[in-house]
Amino acid sequence: MMDYIILIISALLINNILLAQFLGNCPFLGTSKRMDTAIGMGFAVIFVLTIACIVTFFVQHKILDPLGIGYLQTVSFILVIAALVQFVEMFLRKFAKPLYTALGIFLPLITTNCAVMGSALLIIRKEYTFIEGVVFAVASASGFTLALILMAGIRERLEISGVPRALRGTAIGLITAGLMALAFFGFQGMDGALTALVKS
Amino acid sequence: MGLMHEFTKGLWKDLAPFRVVLGLCPVLAVTKEAETGLGMGIGVIFVLTCSNIIVSSIRKLIPRQVRIASFIVIIASFVTMVELFSQAYFYPIYQKLGIFIPLIVVNCIILGRAEAFASRNGVVASALDGLGIGLGFTMSLVVLASIREILGAGTIFGIDIMWESFRPFTFMAEAPGAFISLGLLLGIMNAVSKTSQS
Numbered sequence: 001m002m003d004y005i006i007l008i009i010s011a012l013l014i015n016n017i018l019l020a021q022f023l024g025n026c027p028f029l030g031t032s033k034r035m036d037t038a039i040g041m042g043f044a045v046i047f048v049l050t051i052a053c054i055v056t057f058f059v060q061h062k063i064l065d066p067l068g069i070g071y072l073q074t075v076s077f078i079l080v081i082a083a084l085v086q087f088v089e090m091f092l093r094k095f096a097k098p099l100y101t102a103l104g105i106f107l108p109l110i111t112t113n114c115a116v117m118g119s120a121l122l123i124i125r126k127e128y129t130f131i132e133g134v135v136f137a138v139a140s141a142s143g144f145t146l147a148l149i150l151m152a153g154i155r156e157r158l159e160i161s162g163v164p165r166a167l168r169g170t171a172i173g174l175i176t177a178g179l180m181a182l183a184f185f186g187f188q189g190m191d192g193a194l195t196a197l198v199k200s
Numbered sequence: 201m202g203l204m205h206e207f208t209k210g211l212w213k214d215l216a217p218f219r220v221v222l223g224l225c226p227v228l229a230v231t232k233e234a235e236t237g238l239g240m241g242i243g244v245i246f247v248l249t250c251s252n253i254i255v256s257s258i259r260k261l262i263p264r265q266v267r268i269a270s271f272i273v274i275i276a277s278f279v280t281m282v283e284l285f286s287q288a289y290f291y292p293i294y295q296k297l298g299i300f301i302p303l304i305v306v307n308c309i310i311l312g313r314a315e316a317f318a319s320r321n322g323v324v325a326s327a328l329d330g331l332g333i334g335l336g337f338t339m340s341l342v343v344l345a346s347i348r349e350i351l352g353a354g355t356i357f358g359i360d361i362m363w364e365s366f367r368p369f370t371f372m373a374e375a376p377g378a379f380i381s382l383g384l385l386l387g388i389m390n391a392v393s394k395t396s397q398s
Binding site (some may be wrong): 019020022023024025026029065071072073074075078079081082111112113114116117121122125164166167170171172173174175177178179181182184185197 | 221222223224225228229268269272273276277279280284285298301302303305306307309311319329374375376377379380383384386387388390391394
């Protein structure tokens with residue numbers, strides 16, 4: 001049980017997928033200008049990333065590994081993710097209209113969100129078990145959403161502050177992200193403390 | 201002039217990732233050292249040029265509805281080639297780049313050029329476009345990585361260049377330094393292009 005808690009805290013705060021591992025920066029800077037789009041994008045990512053990680057886990061362990069065609073990993077993962085996003089979009093439109101109206105416009109953007117493909121690859125490379133993989137996926141996606149919503153809160157305030165003209169837009173967004181990364185960097189010390197806690 | 205322009209526009213006018221802000225994840229992640237930045241850049245040049253050539257040569261055969269899916273398969277095939285090749289011949293860099301080699305697939309610059317340029321233009325123009333944009337991207341990566349490596353470790357391409365009492369600031373080598381140095385560089389580029397226009 002303790003292992004899972006450490007995995008969650010590690011994926012959520014210490015190795016935050018966005019601010020420590022640099023995955024998913026394009027949608028991060030693109031959709032963090034307003035709070036409502038940030039929330040929509042965040043929840044769409046949690047939803048798709050978790051399903052995508054479950055599906056790619058089975059693709060890797062039930063299809064690619066037994067057949068010995070591991071070199072097709074990149075091609076098959078991206079195709080699975082692209083098809084999945086399409087499928088989720090159609091499914092939601094048909095059976096969950098309110099959810100579709102809330103997340104719909106963000107779904108096509110998620111195919112090229114490297115956080116999705118990145119977590120799927122990380123789960124395979126770190127040789128997680130299925131349960132660990134699912135926990136990791138949910139925690140990483142929540143970490144993405146957390147950072148995105150925090151960022152949107154800051155950027156809404158930046159709109160009304162006097163930023164030098166050359167830095168407006170993405171440049172000040174990156175610098176803000178850097179300061180947030182610095183704050184999240186403080187969690188690194190927790191890594192050792194947590195391990196010590198489990199051992200005691 | 202026409203064809204030459206397709207090549208040179210990637211070096212300044214459409215310089216990625218500064219003038220066209222796309223594909224930021226690898227830019228932030230692999231620029232801790234100049235060497236990995238260069239390795240990533242070469243991988244992107246190869247994938248971008250080859251996928252542009254293939255996409256433009258079969259652009260009339262691909263039905264419009266499935267074009268994005270076809271582009272992704274073409275790009276993914278070349279990325280797999282880069283992955284296998286670097287694993288065989290450049291193993292240390294392959295290990296340092298880690299998951300960012302397969303993630304070239306989701307680099308928006310490559311899909312963006314396939315959709316915006318290669319699917320509408322001839323083979324030669326598309327090849328030059330891919331080469332130019334890729335070269336510009338590599339230059340940006342190497343410049344950013346050199347700044348971070350010099351300040352963060354006091355070396356460039358692994359060679360010591362700073363004076364003896366220089367204390368490297370680890371801040372630059374870690375995540376916050378990546379964001380802030382890219383942000384500042386972007387700001388400088390904006391300021392420079394404003395003055396050169398007026």
